[in-house]
Amino acid sequence: MSKPASLDERPEFARARQTQMTLSDLKVACANCNLREICLPAGLNPAELAQLDKLVNTRKKIKRGDALYRSGEPFDAIYAVKVGSFKSRVTYEDGRDQVTGFSMAGEILGMDGIGQEKHNCDAIALEDSEVCCIPYTRLEECSREVAALGRHFHKVMSREIVRESGVMMLLGVMRAEERLAAFLLNLSQRLAARGFSPLEFHLRPTREEIGSYLGMKLETVSRAFSKFAADGLIAVDQKHIRILDVNALRDIYAHHVH
Amino acid sequence: MSKPASLDERPEFARARQTQMTLSDLKVACANCNLREICLPAGLNPAELAQLDKLVNTRKKIKRGDALYRSGEPFDAIYAVKVGSFKSRVTYEDGRDQVTGFSMAGEILGMDGIGQEKHNCDAIALEDSEVCCIPYTRLEECSREVAALGRHFHKVMSREIVRESGVMMLLGVMRAEERLAAFLLNLSQRLAARGFSPLEFHLRPTREEIGSYLGMKLETVSRAFSKFAADGLIAVDQKHIRILDVNALRDIYAHHVH
DNA sequence: CGCCAGGTTGACACTTTTCAAGCCGCGTGG
């Protein structure tokens, strides 16, 4: 079994943490990025990639707990997660809030800001992280010149719509254990797509953040974890999770077991 | 107090129902459409509008209960609701489903299909309805030529992302009565934007459809309606709703009253 | 006229939340 996929064990992050970053380190090259297959460059040919490289010209580091952006701030760029992970959180006038998503390497953040030209949620780093900044007006110009880029960006936005309707389903019709199973399977599948072990990993968010995302209280999350562990589906050691029986998790997710 | 805003009382729909539609009736003209301020044309200048008119060239009538499109069907167009209303519904492998939204005149439908090039949900007409068809590949081409159109389409998609995160909030943190209050206020505000009375209207969806959207059972929806009526916040006569105390509804929505 | 989908209401069951107590692990400061 491979090592737990704690994101801060990623070699490129360890390097960034140990050495002083210079400007040249900050130069982005999508064409060489190990995330190019799952990030914005997906499906672009080399010439188109070169255009994208001109567009994505800065990176930004965000410390654990800090915000990449906050609700209400003027919108001027979207972001691709290069290293680390984020939660997106909407806060409601009366103070209640909800985590609307977790983003990991290669995923795009901030598309909620385009409509009103200001951000609609907070993006908070769950660990020391790094993003590629994609100035929106330049993305727009480039999309007009490079048809494939425009098309791909539409797809990325559309998939965000589909992702959210999946979460609505989760919140609207599933019970606590089904939600947690869905969450774990989704995480597992995304980690696998990034070359991490899908069966053993570190949870970045707290029980409370998971609960907020899944529409349940932290105690209920904890109980569901304990139940899964008692039934031998997973092994839980704080934030370290090992999936022991994927099929049983899938059965719960698909409502076959009560 | 104005008449209830039952959508099938709209004059243009009554006309369409009574007379045989000819091809020339089907000719679309966004520039003259009474929805141009809230639909895709919003913010375009006359020259840009003319471009859009070339793009949007057909309409389609959908009878109550019929599908505009279904999950899994190949995606080739998005749609603007011209007359009537729709529900969007995602169905899950085990048969459970969830209404993810209701669309009324001027709203755009089908953007969930772009990402996977096939539709991700069913769009079902809640009444006899009519849509303007916007072929996606042509929209893409046009967006490249007419910058304002591309920008506006991005905004429309972004707002759909924001709308969905609002629903996630509703499903994740609100209780039954808060959800229903949020639903009624949202409906009221959208009707007002279309020139209908915000305080008196006909509900198109059934209690079950409202419940599915709000993540609760139809009995709970019914009880919440009864509670609001008993407290003098609204008057309910089947699907006919009259809002008597908007501020009290807002207080419930904003969690100020328990 | 009678049927049936849609809606209401009551009683009860079940799930999840709430409140409370206590544990564990980690980082800080003595």
Add this chain to the structure above:
DNA sequence: CCACGCGGCTTGAAAAGTGTCAACCTGGCG
């Protein structure tokens, strides 16, 4: 180096909210 404090987690018991099941009502339509 160890003690302490605290955030994060777990677990239990009771309360609250919502779902389930069932009976009944109502209005529209064939």
